[in-house]
Amino acid sequence: MPIGDYSEFKINLLDQAAPLRASIRSGAHTGTTSGLAPSLVQGNVVILPADWAADFLMYCQSNPVALPLIAVSEPGNPALPDLGHDLDIRTDIPEYQVFRDGERAETVTDIRDLWQGDFVTFVLGCSFSFEDALTRAGLSIRNVEQQANVSMYRSNIATRPAGRFHGNMVVSMRPFIAADAIRAIQVTTRLPKAHGAPVHMGDPRLIGINDISAPDFGDPVTVKDDELPLFWACGVTPQVALENARPPIAITHVPGKMLLTERLNEELAVL
Structure with a gap:
């Protein structure tokens, strides 16, 4: 241009x-x-x-x-x-x-x-900033497709305490087939000020999420059988630290x- x-x-x-x-x-x-x-x-x-x-x-x-x-x-x-x-x-x-x-x-x-x-x-x-980059890369964002809020969960991933603030990370989730998941990781890695690459991929139980259909914040979205859930750090994390x-x-x-x-x-x- x-x-x-x-x-x-x-x-x-x-x-x-x-x-x-x-x-x-x-x-x-x-x-x-x-x-x-x-x-x-x-x-x-x-x-x-x-x-x-x-x-x-x-x-x-x-x-x-x-x-x-x-x-x-x-x-x-x-x-x-x-x-x-x-x-x-x-x-x-x-x-x-x-x-x-x-x-x-x-x-x-x-x-x-x-x-x-x-x-x-x-x-x-905010991860909403990288949704634009994912869309421009040809990837479909499930919460945008379904006109829903993104699914967000309390995880067992600890943040590093500082002063009076501490707590576990909140993560947001977007599902992709394997090939698209690799592309999503590549795209978001370039955006560290929008949380960067995912912090976890696959089995949500490994990060303390027992029911992916019941997010702690936001709305549930469809995760298909052939899709991997990708989890990014989320800006709701400081709200947990405020509770503490x-x-x-x-x-x-x-x-x-x-x-x-x-x-x-x-x-x-x-x-």
């Missing part, structure tokens, strides 16, 4: 983000963001008081596969200008999960009334309902 054509293509892609976030901000879209805004980076979100932020930053740095850090806000500032020119983290996620003392207290679609002057926002890479660390308040996205940014997935790739 000529340089001029690519620049126009990129501008057209970025123009998708603002109206989609406006739809989320207005409450018109409160569902999953899987399959929305192909080619644009989606992010997992964790919002914490400033006195918890240093520990969580160390936790991200200690677990870059499960918690690939993309952006951190200034304390009290709901803007993330590197991710979107008009982005407001208080309104631009379809649904928020509010934790109080480690318990899942409530879900809301707007956190302006909950916002604190010391809140720090962390945005982490028990900060007085923390806010995340509801699993599968991500932050849409104005960054291109290609920016996350390792060439």
Whole structure:
């Protein structure tokens, strides 16, 4: 593609983000963001008081596969200008999960009334970003096919503790026939900021999942007899760490309902 054509293509892609976030901000879209805004980076979100932020930053740095850090806000500032020119983290996620003392207290679609002057926002890479790369490689994504949220499970894979944060990894699953599974591994390896290559393939019981038809988060999807389930590290992992660390308040996205940014997935790739 000529340089001029690519620049126009990129501008057209970025123009998708603002109206989609406006739809989320207005409450018109409160569902999953899987399959929305192909080619644009989606992010997992964790919002914490400033006195918890240093520990969580160390936790991200200690677990870059499960918690690939993309952006951190200034304390009290709901803007993330590197991710979107008009982005407001208080309104631009379809649904928020509010934790109080480690318990899942409530879900809301707007956190302006909950916002604190010391809140720090962390945005982490998301597997929805690599779904675009898999699709462009000619692979079919089951949760997108079935218009469902991706299946996510609590595993027995331990993360590396840091400060007050610890816990096992949450994984997301997508099934493929063997040849496509190999291709999926090749494609996602190039995207470490979107969790990179799978952490497990095959028998889910080996990573503590006894019933693949009953995900802990998201929706069940069909796994055919000739398919292998592939499991990637998932950005819901920090929610388990929040349950263990028990900060007085923390806010995340509801699993599968991500932050849409104005960054291109290609920016996350390792060439």
